[in-house]
Amino acid sequence: MNSGSLRLRLGLAAAGLIALALALAGVGLTLIFDRVLDARTADGLDRTAKLIAGQVALAPDGALILPREPPDSRFSAPYGGLYWQVQRQVEQAGGTALRSRSLWDRSLGTVPNAAGEPAVGDLAGPDGGRLIAVTRRVSIPANGATVALAVTxxxxxxxxxxxxxxxxRLLVPSLGALFVALTLAMSLFVRRALSPFRTLRADLAAIHAGTRARLPETFPEEVRPLVADLNRLLDAQxxxxxxARTGAGDMAHGLKTPLAVLDALARRTEGRDPALAAEIAEQAQAMGRQVERTLARARASAGGLRRKACPVAPALEKIVGALKRLPEGEALRWEIAVVDGLAFPGDEGDLTEILGNLLDNARKWAHRRIRVSGGAEAGEGRLVLEDDGPGMSEAAIAGIARGRRWDETRPGTGFGxxxxxxxxxGVGARMRLNRSELGGLRVEMSWPVAV
Incomplete structure (x- = not known):
């Protein structure tokens, strides 16, 4: 998957947003947990404070007494982490605070008055740590009066x-697992959401291959306008x-008559002025060759988006059968090895003209053998034509594209x-010329095959 993939970009964006959302959720859950933990701890401390406030009393000498201490063992262990203290809000002479054994020789402060009871806040601990503390202020009767106490x-x-x-420790792996699950779910969602475009690509490939003429109208509503525009483009094209084909045919028909007249004039003038007749004939033939190549180029450029696929084997069989009946054709050994499923990305007329020109050229120059092989592999179709003739030099191969004849001993126009x-x-195939292992010319055509 390359960096320009829409699926990759959407997946990365979704993964990033999911990670950000889970990170914010983790922070939020941690804050909520801290708040809930503080609230539950404060509630438990307040229950203990109520228990102590309900039991505290004054001895006859005015000292504070607590008949039964809270049962938690941490209250008894020095610096055990859980502390209580009862003291008068206004200290009287000889009055001392009552506190848990866990405070040892230290004392607690009191949480400042709050709008409601109990007062909750932080205090300094006896060992230098921070404490969450609850202070409940109560009054108890004593000798006809009341004594204000602060229970912390x-x-x-x-x-x-x-x-x-x-x-x-539980939250982080849980969020990690949730991230993986959500990312996989989003990946499946993105894949499902982009499935119409994969279908559209396959249908366009079928149009290129010539197995389909138009795009179907079964796409989702969001993609349907694009499909309709593409179908209109295909129809217009x-x-x-x-x-264009009709115009090219009309041009060819219109030029044939003047060229035939020129050829007739050359023959009529041959007796009186042979040099002039030869020059007229030569120019008429040059014009004919140029018209022939121009029409071929016009047909090649008329491929467009919609291609027609043509099976290679039947067309090759017809052409070889016809060439065997020409001079020197029967004496040659034709070796044909083309798989049946190989299809050329053009119509039968284009394939016939291509193979006709190439095989006729091989027939003229081959000594004994002509070999044709073809197949498809790795998403590419390939057709190779070879002969055991004299072959061509690199300079001749470079000049053949311009129609230059490299040997005048054989008939032909030089444009085949x-x-x-x-x-x-014109149909998207590549043609390469080089020397064959048989000794002659090797022509290789290759083209992409839709998979």
Whole structure:
């Protein structure tokens, strides 16, 4: 998948957005967890504070007493992480605070008054840590009066940090697994959303291959306007190509008569002025060759988007059968090895003219053998024509495209291979000329095959 792929870009964008959303969700969940953990801890501390406030009393000498301490063992262990303290809000002479054993020789402060009870906040711990604390202010009767007390219960935040760490150890892999699941789901979604474009590409390939004339109308509503425009383009192109073919045929028909007249004039003038007759005939033949190649180029450029596929084997069999009946054709050994499924990306007329020119050229120059092989592999069709003749030099191969004749001992116009190359390139095929292992010319044509 290359960097220009729409599926890749959408997938990366979706993965990035999913990662950002999960990161924000993780931060939000952590904050919510901290809030909930503080609230639940404060609620538990407040219940303990209520329990202590309900049991605290004054001894006859005015000292604070607590008949039964809270059962949690951390209250008894020095710096155990859980602390309580009861003290008068206004200290009286000889009054002392009542506190848990876990405070040892230290004391707690009180959370400042809040709008409602209990007051929740942070206090400094006896070992330098931070505590989450709850202070509940109560009054108890004593000798016909009331004594205002502040009951404070606190817990070390390091214990809460362990709970937070446990939560994060569970949260991070959970979010990672959710990221993988959502990314895979989004990848499937993107693939499903882009499936009409894959279908459109396959249908366009079928049009290029000539197996389909138009795009179907079964695409989703969002893609249907594009399909309709492409169908209109195909129809308009077909009409333009038909007019071009008709115009080319009319031009050929219109030029045949003047060329025939010139040829007749050359023959009539031959007795009186042989040099003039030869010059007229030569120019008429040159004009004929130029018209023939121009018409071939016009046909080659009229391929358009819509191609017609033609099976190679039947056309090759017809051409070889006809060439065997020509001079020197029967004496040659024709070796044909073309797979039945090989199709050329052009109509039968183009293929017939290409093979006719190439094989007729091979017939003229071959000594004993002509070999034709073809097949398709790795998404490419290939057709190779070889003979055991004298072959061609690199200079002759370079000049053949311009119609130059490199040996005047054989009949011909010099445009056969050039016309075949024009027609092949017009339908998207490539033609390469070089020397064959048989000793003569090797012509290789290749073209992409729709898969």
């Amino acid at each position: 219960v606190a817990e070390d935040r390091r214990d809460l940090a362990e709970s937070r760490a446990t939560f994060l 077909e009409r333009d190509l038909e007019r 291979i050039a016309i075949a190359r024009d027609l092949a390139e």
